[in-house]
Amino acid sequence: xxxxxxxxxxxxxxxxxxxxxxxxxxxxxxxxxxxxxxxxxxxxxxxxxxxxxxxxxxxxxxxxxxxxxxxxxxxxxxxxxxxxxxxxxxxxxxxxxxxxxxxxxxxxxxxxxxxxxxxxxxxxxxxxxxxxxxxxxxxxxxxxxxxxxxxxxxxxxxxxxxxxxxxxxxxxxxxxxxxxxxxxxxxxxxxxxxxxxxxxxxxxxxxxxxxxxxxxxxxxxxxxxxxxxxxxxxxxxxxxxxxxxxxxxxxxx
Numbered sequence: 001x002x003x004x005x006x007x008x009x010x011x012x013x014x015x016x017x018x019x020x021x022x023x024x025x026x027x028x029x030x031x032x033x034x035x036x037x038x039x040x041x042x043x044x045x046x047x048x049x050x051x052x053x054x055x056x057x058x059x060x061x062x063x064x065x066x067x068x069x070x071x072x073x074x075x076x077x078x079x080x081x082x083x084x085x086x087x088x089x090x091x092x093x094x095x096x097x098x099x100x101x102x103x104x105x106x107x108x109x110x111x112x113x114x115x116x117x118x119x120x121x122x123x124x125x126x127x128x129x130x131x132x133x134x135x136x137x138x139x140x141x142x143x144x145x146x147x148x149x150x151x152x153x154x155x156x157x158x159x160x161x162x163x164x165x166x167x168x169x170x171x172x173x174x175x176x177x178x179x180x181x182x183x184x185x186x187x188x189x190x191x192x193x194x195x196x197x198x199x200x201x202x203x204x205x206x207x208x209x210x211x212x213x214x215x216x217x218x219x220x221x222x223x224x225x226x227x228x229x230x231x232x233x234x235x236x237x238x239x240x241x242x243x244x245x246x247x248x249x250x251x252x253x
Contacts, residue, residue, distance in 0.1 A: 030067055041053070041155060
């Protein structure tokens with residue numbers, strides 16, 4: 001049995017180790033290999049329950065965002081995400097209201113289908129000669145922002161949606177990572193009060209667990225940054241597409 005100090009939620013050793021692994025994956029994801037953290041969502045939901053797992057993951061995500069900004073602070077392009085933020089905030093507020101009423105499984109299926117459709121459109125845009133300008137499409141940015149804000153509050157599951165939006169900008173990989181880090185940090189910090197006051201999914205004990213496992217997240221951040229440095233631009237884009245697709249498939253289960 002693990003001491004209470006390093007295992008404040010009094011879970012089994014297997015649960016603790018899997019949570020540690022998820023923290024590592026979040027670090028890897030935030031420093032460049034976008035989408036890998038999606039594996040943590042179904043794992044922790046299975047171990048802790050859907051709603052409780054969201055409160056455990058969120059501080060990990062904020063830590064990962066801060067780590068990513070230490071690497072890519074100057075590469076972020078905030079101007080590209082300004083138009084998305086108001087829609088995402090509205091989506092978060094709607095999710096706070098309906099959080100105790102929605103069927104998690106049905107919602108995840110809907111999000112997974114939306115992700116796959118968006119991914120198909122972006123892949124089509126990738127291979128055709130005349131590119132479609134998705135960034136200036138108000139319906140595209142508004143609907144993605146609204147859906148992404150809702151998904152990020154309900155299950156921290158908006159990564160694939162927002163990653164698709166960022167990929168449509170065709171930014172260099174460092175700008176892509178830095179821009180995403182600024183965007184996710186804003187949204188994740190905005191969600192914290194709702195988790196503490198309204199949903200009560202973030203407590204002193206869950207925060208203690210987050211800090212105990214921070215070294216694993218830190219290690220993941222450095223591993224992810226190192227791996228990204230070896231991947232060429234084009235191959236990196238297709239790697240992200242592949243991980244997003246796998247993440248969407250995971251949401252079906």
